Amino acid sequence: MAKPSAISGFPEWLPAQRAVENVVLDTCREVFELHGFGSLETRAVETMADLLRKGEIDKEVYAVKRLHEPAGAITDPGSELALHFDLTVPFARYVVQHAGKLDFPYRRYQMQKVWRGERPQEGRYREFAQVDIDVVGLDTLPFHYDVEVPLVMAEVFERLNALGLPKISIRVNNRKVSEGFYRGVGFTEPTKVLGLVDKLDKIGAEKVGYLLRTQCEATDEMIAQALSLATISGADLSVIDEVLALGVEHPLLTEGLAELSAVLQAADGVLTADFSISRGLDYYTGTVFESTMRGFEHLGSVCSGGRYDSLASDGKTTYPGVGISMGLSRVLGPLFARGYTMNRSVPTCVLVALANDEERPAAEKVASSLRKRGISALVSPTAAKFGKQIKFADKRGIPFVWFITDDGHQVKDIRSGDQTSADRKKWTPPAEDLHPSIILQEN
Amino acid sequence: MAKPSAISGFPEWLPAQRAVENVVLDTCREVFELHGFGSLETRAVETMADLLRKGEIDKEVYAVKRLHEPAGAITDPGSELALHFDLTVPFARYVVQHAGKLDFPYRRYQMQKVWRGERPQEGRYREFAQVDIDVVGLDTLPFHYDVEVPLVMAEVFERLNALGLPKISIRVNNRKVSEGFYRGVGFTEPTKVLGLVDKLDKIGAEKVGYLLRTQCEATDEMIAQALSLATISGADLSVIDEVLALGVEHPLLTEGLAELSAVLQAADGVLTADFSISRGLDYYTGTVFESTMRGFEHLGSVCSGGRYDSLASDGKTTYPGVGISMGLSRVLGPLFARGYTMNRSVPTCVLVALANDEERPAAEKVASSLRKRGISALVSPTAAKFGKQIKFADKRGIPFVWFITDDGHQVKDIRSGDQTSADRKKWTPPAEDLHPSIILQEN
Numbered sequence: 001m002a003k004p005s006a007i008s009g010f011p012e013w014l015p016a017q018r019a020v021e022n023v024v025l026d027t028c029r030e031v032f033e034l035h036g037f038g039s040l041e042t043r044a045v046e047t048m049a050d051l052l053r054k055g056e057i058d059k060e061v062y063a064v065k066r067l068h069e070p071a072g073a074i075t076d077p078g079s080e081l082a083l084h085f086d087l088t089v090p091f092a093r094y095v096v097q098h099a100g101k102l103d104f105p106y107r108r109y110q111m112q113k114v115w116r117g118e119r120p121q122e123g124r125y126r127e128f129a130q131v132d133i134d135v136v137g138l139d140t141l142p143f144h145y146d147v148e149v150p151l152v153m154a155e156v157f158e159r160l161n162a163l164g165l166p167k168i169s170i171r172v173n174n175r176k177v178s179e180g181f182y183r184g185v186g187f188t189e190p191t192k193v194l195g196l197v198d199k200l201d202k203i204g205a206e207k208v209g210y211l212l213r214t215q216c217e218a219t220d221e222m223i224a225q226a227l228s229l230a231t232i233s234g235a236d237l238s239v240i241d242e243v244l245a246l247g248v249e250h251p252l253l254t255e256g257l258a259e260l261s262a263v264l265q266a267a268d269g270v271l272t273a274d275f276s277i278s279r280g281l282d283y284y285t286g287t288v289f290e291s292t293m294r295g296f297e298h299l300g301s302v303c304s305g306g307r308y309d310s311l312a313s314d315g316k317t318t319y320p321g322v323g324i325s326m327g328l329s330r331v332l333g334p335l336f337a338r339g340y341t342m343n344r345s346v347p348t349c350v351l352v353a354l355a356n357d358e359e360r361p362a363a364e365k366v367a368s369s370l371r372k373r374g375i376s377a378l379v380s381p382t383a384a385k386f387g388k389q390i391k392f393a394d395k396r397g398i399p400f401v402w403f404i405t406d407d408g409h410q411v412k413d414i415r416s417g418d419q420t421s422a423d424r425k426k427w428t429p430p431a432e433d434l435h436p437s438i439i440l441q442e443n
Numbered sequence: 444m445a446k447p448s449a450i451s452g453f454p455e456w457l458p459a460q461r462a463v464e465n466v467v468l469d470t471c472r473e474v475f476e477l478h479g480f481g482s483l484e485t486r487a488v489e490t491m492a493d494l495l496r497k498g499e500i501d502k503e504v505y506a507v508k509r510l511h512e513p514a515g516a517i518t519d520p521g522s523e524l525a526l527h528f529d530l531t532v533p534f535a536r537y538v539v540q541h542a543g544k545l546d547f548p549y550r551r552y553q554m555q556k557v558w559r560g561e562r563p564q565e566g567r568y569r570e571f572a573q574v575d576i577d578v579v580g581l582d583t584l585p586f587h588y589d590v591e592v593p594l595v596m597a598e599v600f601e602r603l604n605a606l607g608l609p610k611i612s613i614r615v616n617n618r619k620v621s622e623g624f625y626r627g628v629g630f631t632e633p634t635k636v637l638g639l640v641d642k643l644d645k646i647g648a649e650k651v652g653y654l655l656r657t658q659c660e661a662t663d664e665m666i667a668q669a670l671s672l673a674t675i676s677g678a679d680l681s682v683i684d685e686v687l688a689l690g691v692e693h694p695l696l697t698e699g700l701a702e703l704s705a706v707l708q709a710a711d712g713v714l715t716a717d718f719s720i721s722r723g724l725d726y727y728t729g730t731v732f733e734s735t736m737r738g739f740e741h742l743g744s745v746c747s748g749g750r751y752d753s754l755a756s757d758g759k760t761t762y763p764g765v766g767i768s769m770g771l772s773r774v775l776g777p778l779f780a781r782g783y784t785m786n787r788s789v790p791t792c793v794l795v796a797l798a799n800d801e802e803r804p805a806a807e808k809v810a811s812s813l814r815k816r817g818i819s820a821l822v823s824p825t826a827a828k829f830g831k832q833i834k835f836a837d838k839r840g841i842p843f844v845w846f847i848t849d850d851g852h853q854v855k856d857i858r859s860g861d862q863t864s865a866d867r868k869k870w871t872p873p874a875e876d877l878h879p880s881i882i883l884q885e886n
Contacts, residue, residue, distance in 0.1 A: 003540070004490075004536045004540045005540065006540070007488065010488060011486075012484070012537065012541075013484070014544055015482070015545070015549075015551070018481070018484060019481065019482060021484075033790040034790075034814040034817070034818075034820070035814065035819070035820075035821070036789055036791040036819055036820070036821035037790070038458045038461070038790055039458070039461050039465050040458065040461055041455070041456070041461060042455055043454075043455055043570055044570060045453060045570070047447075048510075050447065060510075062508065063507070063509075064507055064526065065506050066503075066504070066505055067491075067503075067504045067506050067525065081450070082510065094455065096446065096447055098455075098457065101457055102458070103788065108458070113487060115487075117510070117512075142824060142825060144803065314446050345481070346479055347479060347480070360587065371478065375477075376476055376477050376478070376479055377477070378479035382585060
């Protein structure tokens with residue numbers, strides 16, 4: 001085998017990085033299951049026809065084909081296969097396909113790889129992991145799920161922050177607010193307005209104003225109103241008053257502000273209203289979410305979602321839903337590049353040292369006793385000199401080395417050098433040493 | 444969306460089945476990590492060149508290509524991509540690629556989907572999950588890992604059996620025993636002999652004898668010896684004596700019997716020696732494993748592996764290894780068809796009932812208190828009649844319903860009908876109800 005090399009856009013983590021990823025996945029899963037979300041995995045492939053329904057992304061799809069597909073085996077282009085590019089389209093398909101066997105409202109989480117043929121860049125990969133939660137109803141879905149879904153994800157982010165990862169904040173808007181407001185101001189194409197206002201950060205107010213004037217027939221007053229809305233943000237209900245103070249009126253705006261105010265009230269400061277969010281106007285029908293990671297704002301949103309009233313439907317029944325999706329690799333790749341890792345590269349907490357090869361069965365007995373009490377333990381690969389065995393542990397970050405001596409058993413904390421006698425059936429490490437923890441290693 | 448349908452060979456589990464799969468994955472992971480195996484995930488794709496090195500499976504590979512790959516973008520056929528068909532080839536590639544950043548012996552587990560374009564049948568899929576553990580060394584790998592690896596997997600099987608799944612037994616052989624024995628008997632092509640003896644179960648002793656005579660120039664005595672070896676099996680060291688009693692001598696046989704006897708001795712009855720195992724003669728160089736599931740023997744081996752001394756190499760350095768791989772979907776698919784499932788379809792343990800919609804914040808407070816203590820809880824989707832809310836819980840198998848009444852809080856076990864007063868900060872369910880458990884539901 002010649003030395004193989006990486007494939008651009010298909011990242012692979014080193015063992016300690018993968019362990020960080022598992023901590024994140026475990027945290028997600030624990031929070032989701034406490035909130036009654038069940039696990040789901042869908043197949044990696046969908047039919048090309050199902051994927052290309054969302055036309056704009058056709059360039060990014062990876063087609064999948066048996067290398068020796070018999071000629072003419074595929075007669076129906078609808079049966080051609082491709083890798084899924086997100087978890088929402090497969091989920092919508094799964095719900096419609098298995099509706100008869102699901103209980104609604106159906107709450108699921110899904111943590112899987114997805115594939116897109118995009119040009120790779122920081123935080124953008126061709127193969128990457130996503131973590132989604134969604135609640136879908138049968139024909140109707142109460143509004144309170146719009147409140148619940150972002151709060152569940154916020155609980156995940158709070159726990160991850162406590163584990164040492166940067167803070168991620170979720171911002172919220174409501175499509176009805178934006179659409180109603182722009183209609184109330186006098187715009188006839190609110191989607192177009194939002195697309196232009198979205199460029200505010202990049203090109204500035206003056207240029208956005210110029211574009212609104214030339215492309216949306218905006219007057220000076222309309223431009224001023226549009227720009228005013230985009231600058232309102234905050235975590236408490238005063239943002240609602242700020243919007244009302246602009247004096248614009250429209251039934252959709254009133255409805256949207258009521259929904260948004262319900263979300264903010266229940267969120268109690270955890271979510272921030274931000275009227276510049278323009279995400280997915282074609283797709284979402286009410287509440288929308290975006291999130292940025294502190295210190296990594298240049299990555300853009302790392303966790304987004306919203307309410308969709310008509311994504312999944314079989315023509316007769318509609319399954320309205322609300323969901324939120326975290327770009328896991330998008331978050332982790334930049335964190336790993338910055339030096340986030342584990343304080344050990346292996347799960348092992350104790351290395352049982354070997355004085356000689358005959359001692360292996362006795363050493364295995366020690367390891368087995370520790371494992372029975374949930375302590376990850378490993379017997380030394382060879383009966384090398386003790387100094388070498390300690391180096392073996394040190395290199396991997398294993399904190400404890402166990403010695404079987406003539407005077408009884410001893411365990412050494414190789415970081416402090418402290419060595420004490422120990423009973424294999426009773427000794428336990430300090431709680432913080434039982435499992436590896438996340439650290440930021442200066443590069 | 445027209446009603447979508449399943450894609451043959453790409454199974455998807457229902458929520459309760461996926462929960463069973465998660466129990467199996469969690470059990471594997473817990474045991475592996477206690478034994479110091481770290482998690483690894485490799486990218487889903489390899490270059491076609493890397494995959495096709497194992498020539499015989501080229502027909503089964505799924506090629507992957509961007510739908511709108513610019514014409515002429517792929518100039519080097521070595522850069523064409525395909526989905527991996529197992530986890531061993533990607534692992535070998537990963538080890539060689541990242542060797543400088545890995546610590547040897549490197550112990551890893553890997554639980555991922557793999558893809559093969561095979562004809563689907565019971566337990567055989569085109570997309571399926573595998574669970575692998577391997578230990579690889581740098582240039583050398585001590586023999587004791589041949590003993591450790593199957594025992595770690597046997598510990599997983601023991602735990603799964605305790606959780607209600609059928610017993611899986613691991614059988615062991617050693618390539619050196621078979622090859623040495625057949626050479627000692629006088630055969631010059633031991634691989635061919637094993638291929639024929641492998642048919643014993645299917646075509647019977649007489650036909651195997653005929654084939655050995657016509658294809659391997661075997662005498663009656665050679666045939667008798669070959670068939671005798673294949674029928675020896677057992678979990679204790681007496682099998683070694685049985686082989687020796689056949690009176691065949693060869694240095695490779697002696698070496699293989701010594702290795703096998705070390706494995707059996709350490710396994711202490713957990714592994715069964717079986718000299719009819721002919722797995723992977725081209726590939727494995729010593730110890731080999733196969734496993735069958737009780738009641739599902741017709742599926743063949745569901746967990747296999749062995750020692751490979753030269754799979755991973757960059758020309759200068761060789762990374763000898765020993766590993767074992769369980770076909771997870773291969774095990775679960777037939778179990779699900781037989782009726783194995785969960786006693787509830789959701790993780791939820793407690794449904795907090797709603798007397799009216801105004802009560803939702805109070806109900807969320809109860810749910811939040813329970814979650815803080817690790818109890819999965821859900822507030823009722825709507826303030827329907829209590830009977831309807833209890834039915835909601837019953838349909839999903841949620842065992843407890845919580846009521847907020849004027850006289851205080853009450854919790855009802857809806858299976859027994861028992862209702863008692865409860866404190867949201869103290870009440871805990873019986874341990875066996877905290878999480879769902881695996882059951883066999885008669886079809």
